[in-house]
Every structure is written in C-alpha cells, then in structure tokens.
Amino acid sequence: MYHYGFISKDEIKTFLSNLSVVEGEIVVNSVEISEWFVDVYYKEVIGFFMNPLNIYAYDRLSKALEIAIRLHEITLEDLLKEDEYVYSLLRNSSSEEVINLIESINSQVRLIENKDKYDIFQKNKIRLIDPTINIGGKRYKTSEKSSFVKILNEKALKKSEEGIFIKIG
Numbered sequence: 001m002y003h004y005g006f007i008s009k010d011e012i013k014t015f016l017s018n019l020s021v022v023e024g025e026i027v028v029n030s031v032e033i034s035e036w037f038v039d040v041y042y043k044e045v046i047g048f049f050m051n052p053l054n055i056y057a058y059d060r061l062s063k064a065l066e067i068a069i070r071l072h073e074i075t076l077e078d079l080l081k082e083d084e085y086v087y088s089l090l091r092n093s094s095s096e097e098v099i100n101l102i103e104s105i106n107s108q109v110r111l112i113e114n115k116d117k118y119d120i121f122q123k124n125k126i127r128l129i130d131p132t133i134n135i136g137g138k139r140y141k142t143s144e145k146s147s148f149v150k151i152l153n154e155k156a157l158k159k160s161e162e163g164i165f166i167k168i169g
Contacts, residue, residue: 001044011036020134027134034131034142038149042156045127050159052111052166059120064090064101071095114167123163128153 001007018033019026028034048054065086068074074089090102130141130153143150 001040004048006043007040022134022139025132025139027132027139028142029134031133031135031142031145034133035146035148037131038129038142038152041129042152045124046156046159050122050124050164052113052164053107053109055120055122055164055166056109056111056168057105059122060101060105064093064098067095067098067101068093071098073098110169112167112169113165115165117167118165119168120166121163122166124160126157126160128156128160 002009002012015033015037018029020029021027028037065074065079068090069076071094073093073095074086078086078089087102090098093099093102130143130149132139133142133145135145143153
C-alpha cells in the first residue's frame, strides 16, 4: 500500500512501533492502531483486488496467458521471469486472440457492476482479519473492542461471499 501511495512511512513506523509479542503471539497495543491496520488491509483486499478495472485486466491477462501456454508460446518457466518479458511474449504472439486480449487491457474501458447482466464474475478467497490487541495485559480480538472493525469485517465477508459481477460497456 505504501508503494501505491495509500499509506506513508510514518504510518508504517507508527504501526510497527505498536506491535509486541505476548506469549509468542504478535499483538497490537491499541485499538486505534489495529483499526487503522484493518482499514488499510480491506482497502487493499476489497478496494484494490476487487476493483472492477483490476478484475477486468486480470481476466484478460489470464485468458491471454492460458491461450499462449496452450499454444506453447509461453512456458511455465517463462512465468518465473520478469513481467515485462512475459508481456513481450504475449504482445508478439502468433495468436490474434492473444493479441486482441492484450490490446483490450486499458484504463479507458467502461465497466459497470451489474449482477443481472455481466461478462465477468469473480469470487475471491474470503480474507477476514481480526488482529489481537493487548489492553491492560489482556488479549482481545479487535472486533470485541471496536464496532468499526466489526462493521468492516461484516462488509468484507458480504463482498467476498457475493463476488463481483462486471459488465463491459
């Protein structure tokens, strides 16, 4: 999240300075810092990974890779190399379908979340977090002390269970 500009180094330092180990478990030392962490986590897991544009790009790229692998233009070993190398293999594919898929990846595409009419459906693995906090020498799950985290977890669970339906418009 730091590399994408969503959090600062100072926030990271504050978070890390509020971690400790209690009986072999990493815990957060304040409700507020734990709330910050949970909020940032869901911004990445739900806001970024389930962003329609990212899902669209993932869908196109994974289809292009699947075809290129089937055509033996890309090997599984190639996937261990730098992204730019793999992308250049896709751009130079002999398959018109691969080329079209790669060329369709752009930020100008119009996407609409629509459960009734959709071109892409994605359901991600459910990723809920509820960090342990240490308050006055006692450990609690953050959701026991924070209605904010309880609500974030409920929203994340709902979004993860529903998945996302995207219409390309």
